[in-house]
Amino acid sequence: MSERVDGDPAFVLHTRPWRETSLIVDIFSRHHGRLALVARGARRAGAAVKARLIPFQPLTLSWFGRAQLRTLHAAEWQGGGLMLRGHALMCGFYLNELLLRLLPEGDAHETLFDHYALALADLNTRPEVEPVLRRFELDLLSELGYAQSLGHLATGGALDPNAHYCYEVGTGVIPPVSRSPTYSGRSLLALAAGDFSQPATLAEGKLLMRTLLAHYLGDKPLATRQLLIDLQKL
Numbered sequence: 001m002s003e004r005v006d007g008d009p010a011f012v013l014h015t016r017p018w019r020e021t022s023l024i025v026d027i028f029s030r031h032h033g034r035l036a037l038v039a040r041g042a043r044r045a046g047a048a049v050k051a052r053l054i055p056f057q058p059l060t061l062s063w064f065g066r067a068q069l070r071t072l073h074a075a076e077w078q079g080g081g082l083m084l085r086g087h088a089l090m091c092g093f094y095l096n097e098l099l100l101r102l103l104p105e106g107d108a109h110e111t112l113f114d115h116y117a118l119a120l121a122d123l124n125t126r127p128e129v130e131p132v133l134r135r136f137e138l139d140l141l142s143e144l145g146y147a148q149s150l151g152h153l154a155t156g157g158a159l160d161p162n163a164h165y166c167y168e169v170g171t172g173v174i175p176p177v178s179r180s181p182t183y184s185g186r187s188l189l190a191l192a193a194g195d196f197s198q199p200a201t202l203a204e205g206k207l208l209m210r211t212l213l214a215h216y217l218g219d220k221p222l223a224t225r226q227l228l229i230d231l232q233k234l
Contacts, residue, residue, distance in 0.1 A: 004064040008032060009078070011116070012055050013096040017043065025053055025072060026100060027061060030113045034103040037063050037072040049075050056082045056092055056120055067106070088123040094224040095119060095136055101217055102144060115139040130206070131196035137209040138191065146216055148172030151192030161186040167208055169215050181207060 010029035018024045023039040042050045049072070052059060058078040065071045084092045095116065103109070119136040123129060141147035152158055154172035159165065164182040165173050176182050187204040196202055213222075 003066065005032060006062045007060040010059050010061045012053050013100055015053055023053065028099055028113065028116065029061065030110055031108055033107045033109055034099060034105050035070060037070050039072040052077050055096060056084055082120055082124045084123055088129060090224060090227060091123055091129050091133060092120060097222050097224045098140060102140065109143055112140060112143040130202050134196055134202060134205045134209060135194065137213065141212055147212060149192065150188045159185040159189055161189060169212065181211065183208060
């Protein structure tokens with residue numbers, strides 16, 4: 001069945017050439033989730049739509065067609081565009097790659113869409129990017145059902161802020177296990193509360209998010225993560 005959507009809020013995640021004059025545009029839309037659209041003629045000289053199909057700009061997009069054959073009909077800029085630069089720009093592309101790799105196509109995630117828009121705004125204005133990245137990673141994994149609660153034991157028991165625990169994928173927080181990374185109860189409680197103010201919470205949160213993301217991303221590493229690592233070594 002053919003589908004027509006008009007004026008859905010969306011962000012461009014990635015574009016790539018298609019045939020001689022067109023683009024495939026990967027988007028994250030508020031009401032339809034991650035989709036790929038064909039922007040016909042977008043690569044022609046003077047095509048106005050091409051200037052709008054760039055990441056991190058709030059758009060409304062309209063399209064029509066069937067699954068796998070959706071065609072972009074209109075793209076309107078909503079104002080208030082972001083000017084991510086330097087490290088913040090690379091972090092924005094990192095968020096986009098996470099969405100491209102982990103979001104199922106066509107599944108609406110309106111709350112996650114709002115978290116993404118907020119993360120971009122924070123990257124645009126805040127000097128410290130680590131809290132923004134950790135918060136979005138946790139929001140993404142939680143929204144997809146990949147992160148069990150961090151605020152209590154998997155068995156339902158309370159966490160001791162002064163104790164240390166392990167995290168088992170698919171199960172949650174468990175007592176310490178030999179040779180497995182441990183996380184302080186204080187940091188786990190802070191992560192559960194969305195409090196990234198302490199350096200220890202950021203450090204342990206980074207380790208935990210890396211472990212979870214590696215599990216769900218599989219053998220293919222994120223290109224933007226490796227680039228960020230390489231840049232930090234310069």
